[in-house]
């Protein structure tokens with residue numbers, strides 16, 4: 376992923392954070408989501424900000440490839456092809472997630488800013504702003520780069536153990 380792509384993506388992330396800040400004082404993003412009520416702009420922006428925080432943790436310059444050890448490797452051996460298929464199946468903007476649900480690890484997809492049913496371990500952004508600079512409209516090339524070079528499996532294992540990054544608390 377190029378520096379310019381990361382920079383462009385951070386600019387989108389900043390817009391969501393700024394929209395939350397403009398809407399009022401909150402204890403954090405979870406608080407903003409809970410208190411958004413009928414304020415759809417706040418609800419969407421807070422969700423998008425939350426998703427992006429988790430997403431940056433979901434990527435690592437030394438990541439990618441299938442998980443080779445830990446619970447992910449043991450319980451979901453086909454997770455890389457499952458993620459790739461889910462990334463290509465989302466129609467329009469959305470997210471693909473690795474979640475923990477009822478003690479099982481699985482892949483979920485959501486539309487727009489929506490969060491998944493399960494407890495999110497990792498998420499990947501499928502909005503065009505996430506890949507347009509590097510790949511134009513070719514989401515399959517973006518998916519291949521994510522899956523072969525960037526997925527942060529160690530972070531997912533830490534999430535299984537209960538780790539929550541400070542900005543998501």
Ligand SMILES: [Fe+2]
Pocket residue numbers: 384387388427500502504505
């Ligand atoms: Fe994004």
